Amino acid sequence: MKIIPSLEKLKTELIARGLKPTFQRLKVLEYLKQNKTHPTAEIIYEHLSRKIPTMSITTIYNTLNIFLKKGLLSAITITGKEIRYDYNSSPHHHFLCTHCGRIIDINLTCPYTDGKKKVIAGHRIEEVHGYFKGICKDCLKKEAKQKKSNNV
Amino acid sequence: MKIIPSLEKLKTELIARGLKPTFQRLKVLEYLKQNKTHPTAEIIYEHLSRKIPTMSITTIYNTLNIFLKKGLLSAITITGKEIRYDYNSSPHHHFLCTHCGRIIDINLTCPYTDGKKKVIAGHRIEEVHGYFKGICKDCLKKEAKQKKSNNV
DNA sequence: TCCAAACTTGGAATTATTTTCATTATGAAA
DNA sequence: TTTCATAATGAAAATAATTCCAAGTTTGGA
Numbered sequence: 001m002k003i004i005p006s007l008e009k010l011k012t013e014l015i016a017r018g019l020k021p022t023f024q025r026l027k028v029l030e031y032l033k034q035n036k037t038h039p040t041a042e043i044i045y046e047h048l049s050r051k052i053p054t055m056s057i058t059t060i061y062n063t064l065n066i067f068l069k070k071g072l073l074s075a076i077t078i079t080g081k082e083i084r085y086d087y088n089s090s091p092h093h094h095f096l097c098t099h100c101g102r103i104i105d106i107n108l109t110c111p112y113t114d115g116k117k118k119v120i121a122g123h124r125i126e127e128v129h130g131y132f133k134g135i136c137k138d139c140l141k142k143e144a145k146q147k148k149s150n151n152v
Numbered sequence: 153m154k155i156i157p158s159l160e161k162l163k164t165e166l167i168a169r170g171l172k173p174t175f176q177r178l179k180v181l182e183y184l185k186q187n188k189t190h191p192t193a194e195i196i197y198e199h200l201s202r203k204i205p206t207m208s209i210t211t212i213y214n215t216l217n218i219f220l221k222k223g224l225l226s227a228i229t230i231t232g233k234e235i236r237y238d239y240n241s242s243p244h245h246h247f248l249c250t251h252c253g254r255i256i257d258i259n260l261t262c263p264y265t266d267g268k269k270k271v272i273a274g275h276r277i278e279e280v281h282g283y284f285k286g287i288c289k290d291c292l293k294k295e296a297k298q299k300k301s302n303n304v
Numbered sequence: 305t306c307c308a309a310a311c312t313t314g315g316a317a318t319t320a321t322t323t324t325c326a327t328t329a330t331g332a333a334a
Numbered sequence: 335t336t337t338c339a340t341a342a343t344g345a346a347a348a349t350a351a352t353t354c355c356a357a358g359t360t361t362g363g364a
Binding site: 075077078079080083095097098104106108110112120121122123124125126127128129130131132133134135136137140 | 227229230231232235247249250256258260262264272273274275276277278279280281282283284285286287288289292
Binding site for chain 2: 350351352353354360361362
């Protein structure tokens with residue numbers, strides 16, 4: 001069940017952040033709210049350009065960067081290959097499955113994510129990121145099943 | 153005071169990991185042990201190619217990737233622009249200063265870094281990463297000094 | 305010394321992202 | 335609605351990081 005935010009609501013959200021609510025921006029924001037799969041710029045482009053053939057990859061990058069600057073999104077640099085984008089809901093960590101490549105949200109309490117500690121070792125904290133790499137639940141299951149059927 | 157590990161010692165370290173101790177590999181490992189500044193492949197290349205003019209950037213990447221696979225190093229994907237490499241000493245977190253670009257080691261106790269928890273939400277943990285972004289101690293000081301001299 | 309396997313090399317290819325700049329859309333004021 | 339300055343869009347080119355590839359070189363065991 002996807003949450004379908006009306007474009008009107010998204011419009012006020014952009015205005016509240018001091019951004020001009022253009023059609024392209026609304027669509028990018030809508031996509032990110034509906035698809036919390038930590039997509040790349042390329043993935044967003046592929047989906048949106050189907051409906052909006054004139055949509056340019058440059059606009060996607062422009063939009064994502066301005067959203068980042070205004071704090072609407074956060075960037076996930078977990079793979080080292082590309083930047084992935086996450087609509088800012090509540091603070092959370094991430095898990096990258098090295099088998100299937102999925103990035104999964106991890107909710108855990110950490111003294112830094114709630115924003116109470118603003119300084120560490122004298123440095124001013126502005127963002128907190130935490131992530132794990134390993135094998136996800138689903139891939140572990142598949143692995144176990146395969147072993148069984150192979151009689152290993 | 154840089155720790156200068158003899159190449160002989162590094163050699164046994166590589167052999168212990170099942171890697172052929174070639175000159176290039178020894179030099180990359182030596183560089184990483186001496187320069188814990190989280191360098192990029194490019195930075196390592198620049199330094200080493202001064203002394204070894206035939207050194208290829210591909211060799212740097214090959215070497216870093218095989219070191220990663222063997223667990224000699226860990227990769228830091230904090231900037232989103234490039235991968236930085238860290239010789240594996242004790243587990244720690246990182247702080248990226250958005251002013252000067254430095255990556256600073258942060259030692260903090262976290263229930264996940266010590267390797268006691270091996271599973272989270274059903275997913276098998278193989279790596280734990282934590283990082284902060286913000287303004288480092290030194291840049292904060294400089295900022296304060298500048299404000300003072302400007303009579304702001 | 306010989307040999308196969310492993311490693312290195314440099315150029316080309318690939319991929320992600322940014323920059324450039326001309327065109328177009330936007331919204332406030334006339 | 336018209337005007338106009340400003341900001342956003344889009345296509346192409348530029349840049350930067352990383353990988354691929356094929357040929358040559360090194361390595362260490364037999």
